[in-house]
Amino acid sequence: MRLTSIPSQRLFNFRYLGMVIMILGGFVFGGCGITSRQAQIRQWVGRSESELIAEWGPPARTERDRQGRRVLIYQWETERWEEEEGRMWTDGSGVTHWTPPRSRKVSTVEVRRFVVDSNGQILSGSWSFY
Numbered sequence: 001m002r003l004t005s006i007p008s009q010r011l012f013n014f015r016y017l018g019m020v021i022m023i024l025g026g027f028v029f030g031g032c033g034i035t036s037r038q039a040q041i042r043q044w045v046g047r048s049e050s051e052l053i054a055e056w057g058p059p060a061r062t063e064r065d066r067q068g069r070r071v072l073i074y075q076w077e078t079e080r081w082e083e084e085e086g087r088m089w090t091d092g093s094g095v096t097h098w099t100p101p102r103s104r105k106v107s108t109v110e111v112r113r114f115v116v117d118s119n120g121q122i123l124s125g126s127w128s129f130y
Contacts, residue, residue, distance in 0.1 A: 040127075041126065046122065048122070049072065049116045050120065070116045072114045074113075076110045077108070079107045081103050081106070082103070086098060108129065111128045112127050
C-alpha cells in the first residue's frame with residue numbers, strides 16, 4: 001500500500017488560508033473608525049452651514065483658507081490614563097534590573113474642518129487625529 005502526503009499538504013494550505021483571511025479581515029475591519037469619520041465628513045458636503053451648526057453646535061473656531069473662504073473648525077480633546085507594565089531585564093554583565101509599573105497620561109486631539117462658500121454651503125471637509 002502506498003501512502004501519499006496530499007491530505008497533509010491540503011491541511012497545511014488550509015491553515016495558511018485561514019491565517020491570511022484573519023490578517024486581511026483585521027486590515028479591512030481595523031480601519032472602520034477612520035472610514036466612519038470620513039463618511040461623517042462627506043455627508044455634510046453640499047449641505048448648509050446652518051444645518052451643521054444646528055446639529056453639532058458652534059465650531060471651536062473659524063479661520064480663512066487661501067481663497068478667503070471660511071473654514072469651520074470643530075475640535076475635541078480627550079485625556080486618559082494608560083498603565084505601563086513593569087519590566088525586568090538583565091544587562092550584559094549579568095545584573096538584573098527592574099523598572100516598576102507606571103501610569104502616564106495620553107492626550108488626543110480630533111479636528112474636523114469644513115470649508116464654506118460665501119452662500120453658506122459646505123464645499124469640502126477634512127478630518128485629522130493626533
